[in-house]
Amino acid sequence: MVISPVHYIAVPLLAAFTIPLFAKIHKELTRIIPGIVLIYLTYVSYVLMSKVMTTGPIVEIIAGWKAPWGINLVYNGFSGFIASLMSIMGLLIWIYSYKFKKVDDEPALKFYILFLMMVAGSIGITITGDVFNMFVFLEIVGITSYSLTAFYRGRDGAEAAFKYLLIGSFASVFLLLGILLLYTHVGTLNMAQIAERMHTIPTSVKLSIFVMFAVALGIEAEMFPLNGWAPDAYSQAPGPVGAAFSGIVVKAGVYALIRIIFTLFDIEGSLQFLIVMGLITMIIAEVSAIRQTNLKRMLAYSSIGQMGVVLIGFGIGTTEAIFAAIFLMFNHAIIKGLLFLSGSFLVYNDDKKQIASLSRFGKKLPVVSFLFALGAFAIVGFPPFAGFWSKLYLLLAAADKNLIFLIAIILMVSVVEVIYYLRVVGKLYFGKEESKIEPKKPAFNSLIVMLILGAIIILVGVYPDVITGFIHNAADTLSDKATYISNVLPSL
Amino acid sequence: MKKYLAIFLLLIVGFYLIQAFNLVPFGANRVGNIDDESTVGAYYLKNTVPKTSVANVVTAIVVNYRGFDTLGEVTVLFLATTGLGSILFRKRKHGEEEERVLKESSQLVKIGSRLLFPFIALLGIYVFIHGHLTPGGGFQGGAIIATGFLLMLVAYKNYKLGHGALTWIESLAGITFAGIGIWGLITGGTFLENNAFPGLGNVNDLISGGVIPIIYIAVGFKVAAELTGVLDILLSIKPNKN
Known part of the structure; x- marks a missing residue:
């Protein structure tokens, strides 16, 4: 059996259906099988990415029906890069969370099924070439995210999950309405064919469809003002799930939004729309972040702000800017992942997750605190860490297009970012009095992942340079719409 | 003030939505000329019967052309059950009996439900076995069977469902669906390809359409088991006493 993109979906699905039976043999298998599947997905990513880098995009058809009659998966430089990032992050978070949970009874083992399907669903959103198929995967991601948010079964968790459920259902309905309207006008669901026929739709209808898609996907991508669910969900969900939200789920939302704007629609001004929305999102989120006393909420707002910067990058629209934006997505996944993973050990024994309770943790938890500080420095963009390059490239790309005003705002917001991250790091090392809360020592597997x-x-x-080759390829594929269409529909 | 602003914004959004949907003529033929094949709808109408031997075009679309979506939707249901199970799980003390929120119902309801239940189940099974021939299919049949179980759960306060059996049905049906998909890959075709059997049979025969009826029967079992499981979870929570 040749490895192909559908393995990303088929194998996790088969595993998820099989796990309840394996649980009858031994409970521990519920934990182990998702890990094996994630290892396999990482291997699939490796094989497919090397194929994409040498021979070009892979288009796979499903059920033997050629596009546009059936569903197809498109694994090119951009979607492949994001999908590989997701599977690697999924694997790391799985290793981290192997013994993390506070509850350890039988349904807790269902955590791993839900987590596995959340990763698989996000990958599905990324690699699919069909709008309705994207909706189905969005549902999978949604359902798993709601249940994982409410996982600790406290009152706040239920409230956060319910809020997320309401907003998420709103997203589903809007996406479905948008797809419906789109289908009545173009008579197809295949993304490439829609892109090709987009010019036949009257502009007013096109705008309505665009708004519906943007609202639906903006909710998943944490775009302002649709991100009300995010801070609650991040702060109430278990630590690893918070990391997965910022590293995997939100990436899927951003990817879908970008794919819609760059490939499907040809509306003038949609890039400016991205810049404006990104700016508002960034400013409001970062200003809110500075006021938070809860560490996880602060990280959540920072995550929203970063997504704003990513949207700005895509909105500038030149290949260099797209390159910077994808680089930012990558950096955000690994750095915010590290911040969430180390942060959840820092506040593990504090029910309110207060920043104030971290005082002088640098002595009690030296490695975790150090890693948190490293992440904080990296995300605000200090050299020589990863975050520096993406921010530099973004500013360079903005300067190329003479967007001085934009640069000024991004830099000002970065100062805000520096303030609130350094406040936490300062607390960790130079807090006034030692915190009374005893920290939880990290388990070996979690420590390895953070390292x-x-x-x-x-x-x-x-x-x-280890990563820029892939990202350059990704940026080139995204900006080349004609090649995308001819890859999927060779006969046209 | 905020409320009025919200209503005002909603009205604007609603106005534009209605306008956009008004441009779609009601009842007009959106498929176009069947021989033209410029829309997928026309292609399906023209090619389904000769290429898949399935009399019900909707079934062919749901299970074969867009079977990948259906697999996803089945998974959504599965995940919803799993998620509910993990959120609403309550540790039972030793010897504590599961209790339902419902009260004991009258003798009339009990006897009536017992009388109706086999017929409801039979109808459900009929609907999903004939999914490729007549209107209906796995989802509908499964939902009908689940209503039968709902009736029993409502009528009998202590009606016991075999949880082990539900898990088995759910998993085996899911494995069948995903397994047929992977079988297509193993035999050198594509995922979910309809090539497991040498012939597709004659249109309108019970055994026709290759793997399509098998998948729909699996979907029927799965939906029935999952919806029943959801009902059972939701009905057997005791409200908090304190």
């Missing part, structure tokens, strides 16, 4: 992420951050920071 790996820290190592990647430094490696990419010192030697960015």
Whole structure:
């Protein structure tokens, strides 16, 4: 059996259906099988990415029906890069969370099924070439995210999950309405064919469809003002899930939004729309972040702000800017992943997750605190860490297009970012009095994952060339719409 | 003030939505000329019967052309059950009996439900076995069977469902669906390809359409088991006493 993109979906699905039976043999298998599947997905990513880099995009058809009659998966430089990032992050978070949970009874083992399907669903959103198929995967991601948010079964968790459920259902309905309207006008669901027929739709209808798609996907991509669910969900969900939200789920939302804007629609001004929305998102989120006393909420707002910067990058629209934006997505996944993973150990025993309770943790938890500080420095963009390069490239791309005003705002917001991250780091090392809360010592597997992420951050920071080749390829594929269409529909 | 602003914004959004949907003529033929094949709808109408031997075009679309979506939707249901199970799980003390929120119902309801239940189940099975021939299919049949179980759960306060059996049905049906998909890959075709059997049979025969009826039967079992499981989870929570 040749490895092909559909393995990303088929194997996790088969595993998810099989796990309840394996659980009857031994409970521990519910934990182990998702890990094996994630290892396999990482291997699939490796094989497919090397194929894409040498021979070009892979288009796979499903059920033997050629596009546009059936569903197809498109694995090119951009979608492949994001999908590989997701599977690697999924694997790392799985290793980290192997013994993390506070509850350890039988349904807790369902955590791993839900987590596995959340990763698989996000990958599905990324690699699909069909709008309705994207909707289905969005549902999978949604359902798993709601249940994982409410996982600790406290009152706040239920409230956060319910809020997320309401907003998420709103997203589903809007996406479905948008797809419906689109289908009545073009008579197809295949993305490439829609892109080709987009010019036949009257402009007013096109705008309505665009708004519906943007609202639906903006909710998943944490775009302002649709991100009300995010801070609650991040702060109430278990630590690893928070990392997965920022590293995997939001990436899928951003990817879908970008794919819609760059490939499907040809509306003038949609790029400016991205810049404006990105700016508002960034400013409001970063200003809110500085006021937070809860560490996880602060990280959540920072995550929203970063997504704003990513949207700005895509909105500038030149290949260099797209390159910077994808680089930012990558950096955000690994750095925010590290921040969430180390942060959840820092506030593990504090029910309110207060920043104030971290005082002088640098002595009690030296390695975790150090890694958190490393992540904080990296995300605000200090050299020589990974975050520096993406921010530099973004500013350079903005300067190329003479967007001085934009540069000024991004830099000002970065100062805000520096303030609130350094406040936490300062608390960790130079807090006034020692915190009374006893920290939880990290387990060995969790520590390894955090060290790996820290190592990647430094490696990419010192030697960015290890990753830029992939990202350049991704940026080139995204901006080339004609090739996308001819890859999927060779006969046209 | 905020409320009025919200209503005002909603009205604007609603106005534009209605305008956009008004441009779609009601009842007009959106498929176009069947021989033209410029829309997927026309292609399906023209090619389904000769290429898949399935009399019900909708079934062919749901299970074969867009079978990948259906697999996803089945998974959504599966995940919803799993998620509910993990959120609403309550540790039972030793010897504590599961209790339902419902009260004991009258003798009339009990006897009536017992009388109706086999017929409801039979109808459900009929609907999903004939999914490729007549209107209906796995989702509909499964939902009908689940209503039968709902009736029993409502009528009998202590109606026991075999949880082990539900898990088995759910998993085996899911494995069948995903397994047929992977079988297509193993035999050198594509995922979910309809090539497991040498011939597709004659249109309108019960055994026709290759793997399509098998998948729909699996979907029927899965939907029935999952919806029943959801009902059972939701009905057997005791409200908090304190």
